[in-house]
Amino acid sequence: xxxxxKIGAGALAAxxxxxxxxxxxxxxxxxxxxxxxxxxxxxxxxxDFNAAHDGEITIDATTLEWGVPFYTKVQTSAAVxxxxxxxxxxxxxxxxxxxxxxxxxxxxxxxSAMGMGQGDFAEATWDAVTIDSKQYAVxxxxxxxxxYYNKDVLSAAGLLNDDGTPKGMDxxxxxxxxxxALKDSGSIKFPLGSVTGDGNFMFRTIYSLMGQQDGExxxxxxxxxxxxxxxxxxxxxVLAEWTNAGLQSTYTDYxxxxxxxxxGEAAMMINGVWEVPTMTDQHAAGNLFEWGAVELPVxxxxxxxxxxxHSFAIxxxxxxxxxxxxxxxxxxxxxxxxxxxxxxxTAGHIPAxxxxxxxxxxxxxxxxxxxxxxxxxxxxxxxxxxAGVAGPMFDVMSTYFVPTLNGEMDPADAVADIKxxxxxx
Amino acid sequence: xxxxxxxxxxxxxxxxxxxxAVYGLVFVYPTIKMLLLSVTDAPLIGPxxxxxxxxxxxxxxxxxxxxxxxxxxxxxxxxxxxxxIVALLIALGVNRLSGRLQALVLALFFLxxxxxxxxxYRLWDWTLNFQFGVAMHVLDWFSIPRIPVFxxxxxxxxxxxxxxxxxxxxxxxxxFLAGLRAIPVEIYEAAALDNAGRWNxxxxxxxxxxxxxxALVLTIQLILQLKIFDQVYLFSFGGRPNDTMVLxxxxxxxxxxxxxxxxxxxxxxxxxxxxxxxxxxxxxLLRLAGNSGKGDDK
Numbered sequence: 001x002x003x004x005x006k007i008g009a010g011a012l013a014a015x016x017x018x019x020x021x022x023x024x025x026x027x028x029x030x031x032x033x034x035x036x037x038x039x040x041x042x043x044x045x046x047x048d049f050n051a052a053h054d055g056e057i058t059i060d061a062t063t064l065e066w067g068v069p070f071y072t073k074v075q076t077s078a079a080v081x082x083x084x085x086x087x088x089x090x091x092x093x094x095x096x097x098x099x100x101x102x103x104x105x106x107x108x109x110x111x112s113a114m115g116m117g118q119g120d121f122a123e124a125t126w127d128a129v130t131i132d133s134k135q136y137a138v139x140x141x142x143x144x145x146x147x148y149y150n151k152d153v154l155s156a157a158g159l160l161n162d163d164g165t166p167k168g169m170d171x172x173x174x175x176x177x178x179x180x181a182l183k184d185s186g187s188i189k190f191p192l193g194s195v196t197g198d199g200n201f202m203f204r205t206i207y208s209l210m211g212q213q214d215g216e217x218x219x220x221x222x223x224x225x226x227x228x229x230x231x232x233x234x235x236x237x238v239l240a241e242w243t244n245a246g247l248q249s250t251y252t253d254y255x256x257x258x259x260x261x262x263x264g265e266a267a268m269m270i271n272g273v274w275e276v277p278t279m280t281d282q283h284a285a286g287n288l289f290e291w292g293a294v295e296l297p298v299x300x301x302x303x304x305x306x307x308x309x310h311s312f313a314i315x316x317x318x319x320x321x322x323x324x325x326x327x328x329x330x331x332x333x334x335x336x337x338x339x340x341x342x343x344x345x346t347a348g349h350i351p352a353x354x355x356x357x358x359x360x361x362x363x364x365x366x367x368x369x370x371x372x373x374x375x376x377x378x379x380x381x382x383x384x385x386x387a388g389v390a391g392p393m394f395d396v397m398s399t400y401f402v403p404t405l406n407g408e409m410d411p412a413d414a415v416a417d418i419k420x421x422x423x424x425x
Numbered sequence: 426x427x428x429x430x431x432x433x434x435x436x437x438x439x440x441x442x443x444x445x446a447v448y449g450l451v452f453v454y455p456t457i458k459m460l461l462l463s464v465t466d467a468p469l470i471g472p473x474x475x476x477x478x479x480x481x482x483x484x485x486x487x488x489x490x491x492x493x494x495x496x497x498x499x500x501x502x503x504x505x506x507x508x509x510i511v512a513l514l515i516a517l518g519v520n521r522l523s524g525r526l527q528a529l530v531l532a533l534f535f536l537x538x539x540x541x542x543x544x545x546y547r548l549w550d551w552t553l554n555f556q557f558g559v560a561m562h563v564l565d566w567f568s569i570p571r572i573p574v575f576x577x578x579x580x581x582x583x584x585x586x587x588x589x590x591x592x593x594x595x596x597x598x599x600x601f602l603a604g605l606r607a608i609p610v611e612i613y614e615a616a617a618l619d620n621a622g623r624w625n626x627x628x629x630x631x632x633x634x635x636x637x638x639x640a641l642v643l644t645i646q647l648i649l650q651l652k653i654f655d656q657v658y659l660f661s662f663g664g665r666p667n668d669t670m671v672l673x674x675x676x677x678x679x680x681x682x683x684x685x686x687x688x689x690x691x692x693x694x695x696x697x698x699x700x701x702x703x704x705x706x707x708x709x710l711l712r713l714a715g716n717s718g719k720g721d722d723k
Contacts, residue, residue, distance in 0.1 A: 072469070072681050079470040096684065100468065197555060197576050198663030251555040251573035253663060260556065385684070392683045399667035402576055421667070424488065425683070 026329035027058045029084035031074070033066040034310075037277040038347035045343060049336055057329045067390040071097075074315060078102040083315035085322070086330045091128035091309035092381040092388035094136050099385050103136045104314040104322075113328065114138070114335035120354050128309055128380040137311035138334045139352035141344060144307035144378060145204045146371045147297065148261060148269045148279070150188075151290035157185040165294050165370075166268070172238060175297040179247040182267045192248040193257045193266030194239070196405045199398025200390075201254055202239075204306045205270050206401065208296055209235035211304030211379040217393075218382035223422035229415050236404050236411035238299055243407050250406045264289060270296065276348030276367065293367040295374040307378040308389060309352060312337070350375060386425050396421045463690035469680055473687050480691035489667055490692065493675040496582060500653055500671060503586035505646045512594045512642065516601030517631075531598070538595030546659040549588050550575070575660045581669045585656050592656075593649075597642045604638030605631070640711040647707055651700050672696045 034042045046059050062084075064070045071093060077083040079102075089097065097103045106129075111117050118126050121139055129137040147166070154160050159167045159178055168174030182191035195201040207217070215231030217223060224232060242248045249260055261269040262282060273293070282288040296305050312334040314322075322330075337344075341351035342361055350372050351357055363369050381387040388394075400418050403409035463480055467473025484490045519531050537545070552560050553574040561571045574580045608631065616626050654673035661669040670678070672692065680689035 068681055075470055100470070100684070197573065199665070200663050249556065251576045253554070253556075256554060256556040390682070392678070395666050395678070395682065398663065399665045402665050406573070406576070408577065421488070 025055060025058060026326055027060050028086060028326070028329050028333050030059050030061040030086050030333070031070075031084040032061065032063055032088040033070040034088065035063055035066060036274065037281075038274055038344075038349065039063055041277075041344060041347045045337055045340065048340070048343075049333065052336070053332070057332060059333060071390070075100060075102055078315045079318055081317045081320040083317050085326060086312055086314055086333055088140070089137050089311050089313040090389050091125070091137065091139065091311050093391070094129060094311075094313075094388075095131060095383045096385040096388060096391070097313070098131045098136055102316055104316045106135045106138060106314070110327075110331055111135075114331050114338075116335055116338065116353070121352050122354070122375045122378065124307075124378045124380055125309055125352050125375075129311055131383070137313040138338060139309045139311045140338060140341060141349035141352050142307045142309045142375060142378060143273050143349045144305045144371075144374055145208065145270055145272050146293045146295060146305075146374070148271060148275070148291060148293050150261070150264060150267045151292055153182070153185075153188055153264070153267045153289070156187065157181055164292060169294065169297040172299045175299060176242070176245075176247070179242065179268075180245070183247060188267045189265040190247075190249040190260060191267050192242065193252065193260040193269040194242075194248040194405070195252060195254050195257045195271070196243065196249060197251040197253040197256070197402065199401030199405075200394045202401045202405060203394055203397045204272070205296075206232070206235045206239070206397075207379070207381075208304055208306040209238065209299055211306065211377075212298060212300035212302060214301070216382065218384055218387075221384075224415070224419045229419055232418070233411045233415045234300070236401070236414060239405050240407065240411055243405055251402075262288060273348035273350065273368075273371070277346065280346075293371050295371050295377070303374065303377040304379055305374050305377055307375075307380060309380070310349065311352075386422075392425055393422065396425070459690050459693060462687055463694050465687045467686040468684050469686045469689075476687070480688050481695070484691065484695065489670055489675060489678075492668065493670040493672045496657075496670060497651060497653065497672045499582050500586055500657075501647065501650045503583060504589050504650045504653075505643060507586070508590040508594060508646055509597060509639065509642050511590055512597030513601055513635075513639070515594065516598045516605060517627075519598065520602060520605045531602070534598055535595035537592050540592065542592075542655040542659065545588065545592050546656065549584075550660070553584070576664045578665060578668050581660070581664075585660055588660075589650070589653075589656055593646075597646070600638055600642055601635070604635045608634045636714075640708070643711060644704060644708055648700060648704050651696070651703065672699075 030046070032039070032042060043061070046061050050058055064073060074083060074087060074097075083102070089103075094103065116138070122142070125139045125142055126135075129135050129139055147169075149166050151160065151164065154166055159181055161167055166178060168176075168178035179191040182188060194205075210217070210228075210231050213231045213234060215228045215235075217228070219225050219228070239248075243250055249257065249266060252260065257266075257269060257271065258275060258278065260266040261271075262278070276293065279288060279291055279293075283291065295303060314327075314330055338351075338353040339356070341353055341356050342359065345351050345356070345362060345365060345368055348368070350368070351362070356362055357372055357375075362372075381393075384393070386393045396418060399421075400409065400414040404411055404414040462473075464475060464477060465473035466476045466480075515534055519527060519534070522530055540548075550558075552558050555561060555571060555573045555576065564571055572580060574584045612630055612634075613626065616630055621629070652673055653671050654677070657669060657671045658674055658677070661674075666674075666678075673696065676689050676693045676696065679685045679692060
């Protein structure tokens with residue numbers, strides 16, 4: 001009898017427990033486009049989140065194909081009310097998304113509920129998620145491009161400063177001299193591994209070089225007005241010059257560029273910070289030389305680097321109102337991941353949430369700490385519905401960058417054509 | 426009698442109804458919707474304002490439409506007739522073999538056809554990659570400068586056409602082989618008795634009797650190649666996508682990259698009519714050619 005009572009009480013308790021769990025547990029549907037090395041790290045963060053919110057919030061995550069497929073799916077699913085509760089979004093794609101009405105505003109109440117605000121983010125990053133003084137996403141990181149270099153090769157050629165950074169980073173002449181010295185050393189195939197076969201990618205480098213001259217792609221809805229065309233021509237000119245002098249690899253696509261650098265055939269490489277885990281892992285396995293990563297060289301007037309930001313956005317599901325509980329859960333997801341983004345930094349990205357980058361742990365991370373000061377010099381895409389990764393502006397640029405960077409086309413002709421074609425859109 | 430045929434009609438209607446319903450739902454209805462969409466300024470999702478024929482009248486002035494039209498034409502020229510000739514030659518060769526050897530050789534030629542386009546892309550991208558491609562090392566041996574095949578407009582279309590022929594010839598070869606086997610052996614025996622040479626046998630017997638199959642292969646190829654998309658899209662990735670654009674890719678870009686559903690629909694409708702007109706025209710021409718061929722024989 002006692003046993004039966006015990007079992008009965010146990011069953012009742014178990015029932016009570018499951019009921020209370022079912023009442024408080026929110027499942028947050030999550031979509032992201034993080035398929036690479038950073039995707040592995042995000043999965044880790046998600047499972048940490050789920051463990052920390054056991055019985056309260058569960059993230060149900062799906063990873064989709066990066067680029068046009070992802071953004072098309074978001075758009076179509078939001079139109080029929082089948083979008084997730086939260087998703088990763090490129091800040092550069094926000095203007096288009098807002099014009100399509102597929103993102104919900106992150107209100108002042110939301111920010112205070114998350115315990116975050118404008119002061120926690122770099123100015124350029126905050127601005128990148130802001131349209132008409134309303135925010136549409138919570139920045140998770142910024143992912144600029146940096147200069148990777150082979151310390152062994154540079155050191156053998158006497159091209160390293162005492163602090164281990166490359167020489168000649170402060171001027172066009174200086175950097176070209178460094179490249180030339182590397183070529184003359186004869187120890188490598190290319191001084192600079194450059195993604196010259198992929199104009200989409202080169203947009204990042206070229207836009208950075210334009211930013212170093214305060215050039216703007218778009219002013220008042222017009223493309224390349226005033227002397228901005230000349231500034232683009234200057235940027236293309238310096239890269240074309242390196243090609244003509246045999247200082248960088250030609251017609252090289254993205255994977256080949258990484259391979260040239262990691263195999264030691266190219267002494268330096270301009271690439272995104274997302275390749276940091278590749279280098280760290282290979283180095284840890286003993287397959288890589290000593291390496292470093294620094295902010296891009298100052299070729300023109302002042303430092304400037306193109307960046308984009310992975311951020312979190314809440315889709316505006318047509319005809320499907322989000323409950324207050326669900327929204328609170330989504331806000332908790334976004335703020336928790338942001339506040340725990342120190343681990344995300346191991347993917348190379350610079351966390352957007354300043355308290356993380358200001359922490360002592362972050363400052364001890366290398367090479368992240370070396371290049372993270374560049375956040376002061378970041379520029380983002382122009383705010384246009386044509387802008388953004390895998391957007392139409394990328395395609396126009398790409399079409400002219402590839403021939404120009406490989407010596408097939410004159411930079412001046414390229415600029416004239418780019419101008420016409422951008423204004424055609 | 427009357428009642429009988431009426432019930433037959435009823436049965437017939439019942440039998441074809443499922444097909445009509447599905448055909449109407451997945452082809453006729455979307456086509457009408459697309460026609461309606463093409464006269465609006467709708468984005469990819471959602472309705473738009475009526476803009477009349479603007480989406481059509483602006484096409485001739487759009488440089489990317491013209492590029493796409495030219496590239497598609499160029500690709501058709503490079504792939505349809507050459508692809509058919511290659512398939513015919515291989516089929517004639519395979520036909521001379523017999524038994525297991527024939528099956529083996531045929532299987533080898535047919536193998537590429539079963540590959541998905543993504544695999545075809547990977548294979549040839551690895552082979553022709555400018556930095557690491559196997560073919561580039563061959564060029565190096567002969568001290569020929571390396572060619573960035575998929576990154577320049579000069580080499581892009583010929584290379585994609587070559588890959589396409591390599592990939593799809595297998596199917597045409599099968600059709601040709603079936604055609605060749607359908608030619609009665611007696612005719613060849615008679616020709617041999619008359620001391621006809623190999624070339625004369627081909628010109629006077631094989632070619633005219635094979636003509637219906639040739640016409641079929643040409644038409645299938647033409648329609649297929651006018652709708653080229655996959656290979657061009659994959660190989661142009663990151664290269665010079667706007668310079669190597671083809672028509673279907675232009676539809677895709679307008680709709681999914683530029684978010685202009687109405688303008689994309691206008692291009693799609695235009696392509697639809699180009700395919701119909703060109704293939705009907707070609708089929709008629711081929712029929713005429715076939716008839717005049719027969720006329721010579723008489």
